Amino acid sequence: MNDFHFNTPGTIIFRTGSSGDTETYKSLIKAGRTLLVTDSTLQKLGIADKVQTALEGSGADVLVYDKVEPEPNAATVRDIAETAKGENVIQVIGLGGGSPMDVAKIASLMIPHPQPIESMYGVGQAEGVRLPLILIPTTAGTGSEGTPVAVVTGDDGEKSPVIGPQFICDSVILDAELTLALPPGVTAATGIDAMVHSIEAYTSGTRKNPVSDQLAIKALKLLHGNIRTAVMQGNNIDARGNMLVGSMMAGLAFANASVGAVHALAYPVGSQFHLSHGESNSVILVPVMRFNLSKAVSLYADLGREIIPECMEVSNMDAAGRLIEEMNRIVPEIGLKDRLSDYGIDEKNLDTLVDGALKQERILSYNIKSIDREDILNVYQSIL
């Protein structure tokens, strides 16, 4: 077995209603100034208020920052550091989808160790020890609550990941109630992103390990078994809970294995054509699986046998093929688009997309099968 290093949050709480319950926080926080990072939608829905009240019941003196926008900019990170200056913040809570959670991660480090955000971009560039950090996801998809990654949009408009072991939080609170209000389109797109995390972690070319493998398998089972129900019956609390746990497990899996070419090829599609992260992953998933098939037959077969009973009876190649076909079926079935042309992208846009994908060198290097400019172009062309 290869050496591996596995990082994980210290405490994971899964309970319906937990985020608005004072009891949840009693053993997790200290009395004192507490920064709650969220967005205006959660503020309007009253969810931020509920969490704030529960935190106050546990002795927290809450400073709310609710200005995190989708795909947050570096400017937002600077603004939050400025807001917290002189406030004697002793702990940070991130409440929301990936954007507020990612900003909360960076804030928890920047408040005690001011460092220009530009100098944090990349792997291991962020310095210092962060404040205690609790993350409360309100979508089932990014898995940010389990990862050491925070993504911001730099001043040049490029997606700039900040990656460091400090960004693995102390505690995760999973409350399925928070995801009941998610519209079907968001549920579908974020759910596919989480499934991509499982599939890419399990087939990672470099860092997969026995712990990430088990998490990826169980995550895919939970996500595959519940995504249709969560999309079609948004108020089904069991399906919502299963998606939330599946998404967190998939996050832990890819944080300790890696993602691969689906993410690398989806990034430029998302940033150049303003698709959400989940939408761009949904378009790219199947063609990249087809590209990777020759190197991933037995791994795809493993996953196929976990989620499709008929795969038990067939060869590895057939089981792998059935997994790909199942993913190909699910994407349109839950209302997501599966062609680049559905988003107004055509042949003349492909060169810039390929250039964008090639910039994701680090992620491409983790893909199970080596992939070059021509391969990337072929993948994009196959889904025009």
Ligand SMILES: [Fe+2]
């Ligand atoms: Fe993702």
